[in-house]
Amino acid sequence: MQSTMLSRERKWYAVYTKPRWEKKSDNILLQKGIESWCPVQKVERQWSDRKKIIEVPLFRSYVFVRINEMERIAVLDTDGIINFIHYLGKPAIIRDEEIEIIKQYLLMPGTTIQVTGIQALKEKTRVKIKGGVFMDNEGEVLRTGKKKVYVQLDTLGQVLVVEFPIEYLLPI
Template sequence: MEEGKKVQKKWYALYTKPRWEKKVTTVLERKGVEVWCPLQKIQKQWSDRKKIVEEPLFKSYVFVHILEGEKTNVLMTDGILNFVYYLGKPAIIRDEEVEVIQKYLSEKDASISIQSLGSLDENTRIKVNHGVFMDTTGTVVKGGKKKVYVKLESLEQVMIVEFPIDYLTPL
């Protein structure tokens, strides 16, 4: 290793078996791995009752904060299919992206829906000038007056966050 270069933990996205996000999180925590499975509260309706449940924000994804050398140990966890790849390498998620999602999910009544990046057309680039997402840039997709698609490009996912149009400034 070169002098002056620090070994730093990085955030990576893992692809899990369907509906295994919480199980994988528990197993990785037992292994001593720093893992994060973003959850949001959703109201479910059954024929006889309504219930608030916590569901993973990103279906079949969990995030780990690990060193390069810990990848093999993490991959050997039951329920993990692989790292999420971007440009031929395991996708590194920027700390800022993780912090923005964590901050938003900590707000009362936070609601985020997720769509695959491949299903959207890119249009107007914008900058958010108010709230938790202040100074974040994103792409508006026409169709809703209040919806802003903030790209998490390293995940090839898009976060759809709803807030007033006057929070936005075109770039």
């Protein structure tokens, strides 16, 4: 009885897409009635004759889905979807709070996020963030610059490069 209830509970997962299929796969999933989210941010791109603001996916080859266990096959049976992102041999569950933090941050005017693979960063420092959308959250800062702080989201295996004043950090 309890396993039936668990299979109907919706959780966020990250799925891996074909290159440059993030927005297409997101649209197809939504058309199937599957809750999907492809976070995008506006960036300015230079063409030979003009500059243009376009929306680009925040995470290359990733789309997030909020599904129950019974919907996993329907997700995998979607054009552009390759597989679920796995952590310790199981599809990685993304905490609702992590999704909400990314959504809130993307809504703030003038913010930018760059994403890089976790393996590209070496240093690790535990900090508590004392300002902005990430306030009162703890994280692992993997590297800092004058204005950039690299905060690890463990379940994604990704790092958000968030630009905010370094004085927002409190080592713990």
